[in-house]
Amino acid sequence: MHKEIDQLISWLQQSNDFYLNEKVAVKNIPNEGKGIVLLDGQIRRNEIVISIPSTHQINFNSVLYHISKFNSNINVPHITHSGEEQDKISHMYDEPRVKAYNIFTTESLLKMSSFQLLSLYILAEWIFLPKWSSNTIDSYWKPFFNVWPKIDDLKSIPAIWENSNISQYKLLLPFLTSDSENHCQRLNNLISHDWAVIQPILEEWLLLFDIQYNIEDVYEDYLHVYFIINSRCLYSEIPLKKEDIASKFTLVPYVDFINHSAEMDRFCFPKIEYTHANISDVGQFVIRGGPYTYKIPNEQILFNYGPHSNDFLLNEYGFTLPTNSWNYLDITYIINDIIGNDNDVTKYLKTNDYWGEYTINQDGFNYRATVALSLFVTKDYQRVDKLILGYMSEDYFANKIVNITTEILNNLLLEYQQKNDALINLDTYNETDPCFYNLSNIYKGHVDMLTDVKNKL
Template sequence: MEQRIERLLKWLKKSDEFYLSPNVGVIESEGSGRGVVLKNGNLRKHDVIVSVPSHYQLNYYTILWNISLFNSELKIDGVTVNENEKEKYSKMLQDDDPRFQIYSSLDQTFLLSLTSFQIFEIYIMVEWILLPLWSEGRSESFWQRFFDVWPSEEELSSIPAIWSCSPSSKDKNLLPFLPSASCVLLEKKIKLIDHDWALIHPWLASCVEKFCQQGQKTLPQDELYQKFLQVYFIINSRCLYSKVLLRKGDEESQFTMVPFVDFLNHTEEINEHCYPKVGRTPKAQTNMGPFSLKCGERGYNRIGDEILLNYGPHSNDFLLNEYGFVLERNQWNYIDISEDIQAMLEGNSAMISFLKHHDYWGDYTINHSEISYRVIVVFSLFVTKDYKRMDKFLSGFISEDYFWPKIEDTLRQFLTSLCDKIRDRVEKLEDMRAESYDFSAQNVVALYMGYMDIIEHHLDRL
């Protein structure tokens, strides 16, 4: 990997606009994979750590620009190749480059109907997976040095959607152990994957068939899908927010992928370690400018300290489903106890009707700092069965101080029972880990340990 990183930096340094602080370097560790550390000197607040110019970022604009090199029918002002660029770059392209055939089949109307994510999927599947196969090494993607440092299928195997979607996943047995918050996130992710695969697979399949008829090597459909899953989660785990002016109103398309920046690991602390700065280039209204990372409030003075980036205020359930990792301690953790509360109320149609009528059915959560108001409402109704006072409570005429002494014991029993249930799950997971050490099982255990921390904190306060 060290040589791949050196080649990546050599490629980036071909641009005079690329900057990397001489005080930082990349390391690889067993626990967190690749990361960026302070290797000498120091970093102070607002110091630039890295800055990557727009043409070295993989985004909606650079993809359309690169596709237009091979498809002259694409004409989008300020985005696709202009006449001067076409003359310059056409001399560098080989006539037998398979991308002339592949990209010429992409209609402009179809391309502009896609989200950024879907265009990424198509482009990366071609440039990274299919081009080396069909060009037999004669053509290489501009982005190859970036592709070379992307994670392998094995490195992405700790993501729950991989367990569910990949026939070859060894972690399918962990799916029944996922807590409800993770299951909700997993179901949403699977729907997105299925939708995108249904959209782009017919086009990919037609390309495969065309080149197969020409005697070229091909990929079996199951292997093509495996590569698609890998590409999907590389995009999903490495996209960074940046406005795409052509996609106004389409929030899911507002992102870019930036070499080197994706080496930085996540921290729960917001803006303490470093923060992004996205520029705009004056050359074209639609074009993105440089993407920079600057040092945050804390600064860096100790050699070997890891430079971290906050991906957002995310719980461990979210981090596991989006990125395949969890934090040992995470202030953004919460427990979704909706299933347990709904089971507690099963058969009590009057209470369920009351809660539904007042829009208090479901979405019951607890985090480290508080037991949500919705939970207090449910337990107040369940314990007192006093519908008249509950109406006044929900209207703001009675405070929760009236109900709290009445529900404390029942709430304590509920949390104690929930804690026991979680311990049982952890024990079963630990037994699975004992049979063969499994990073994915370790992550699921960490989810539950985070839950235990929240519950025990509230039991101590009751």
């Protein structure tokens, strides 16, 4: 991989606006894959670590720009390509992307989401182009593609177990926690929806070009590409997608080697900056040092992906943290099941907007859960009114609901202990396999959290 990283840096150096701090480099991190580490010296607050120009980012705007090189009918003011180079390329009959991209109209591209357009474009440039050209044409993005993870590197993601026809981990789906199962289902729905949009285009390409490739294989590559995007996308304003929050992201080479820290506002932070070299109205993606000063050789350069639980990290990125202070459990289904047959309590909670969204985290049951359980146990509507309005403390109800909260905690503890035991007893169990390890780590994290909460009651 050293060769590929060197080639990536050489490609990035084509832009005078690329900057890589000489004090950092990519290295293998035990049990974490690749990461960026400090070589020597110090990285201080606001010091630039990496700066990537818009010319080397993949996002909705830059994809339109590159597609328009091969289709002169694609016209989005201030975004798409124009000029002599476009005319020259459009008359190159041996350039397969002219034929492939000429099935698009400006309208058909603009109505796609970022996930749809980027999945389609990356499949074209990374997977299809070598087949279309018999490996004679390289994509502009090839140095970026070459350092992306293989599908096996993403094997821990539950939605891949669910959707891939060749995944060997489908047997682990019943072992997902309720939070992971719900998250996985949300991703499944997005994957299916986006595939329905781009599948007809992919099938048209298969008809246009005589290559040994079928739609079932394309779908496996689509899953690979989808989760490369999903696990590496970084927030960025995309002018053409102002109303679509889910489409406001960009893929940034080299920056995507930075690993996650659970700590907020301590390590490095991303910032979008604007320079004369920006294309397609997307800014320079800059990583700057945070409050923490790096000064220990081989120390990892980190930033926070967000306040995410291990269930979230597993489903979105395919990893978990050994300890994670952001772990929580959604217990809405449990409390709804307990109080759902009490029509008066249910009506009151719905009327006052306290129905649902019940969770447990390291601090205990959230306020909404405390309100719901306090009303269910005491039927004291007047005091619960005061609790909601802030005129009464939760402490008044603590002893009154301790039995029901303890029962909930004990049931959850038993569930996760039994699931972990069942996982370990599988014939295929392998503690060094990240798919097994991550599930077990989630169970252990929840057991530790629930035990701490129970001890505080």
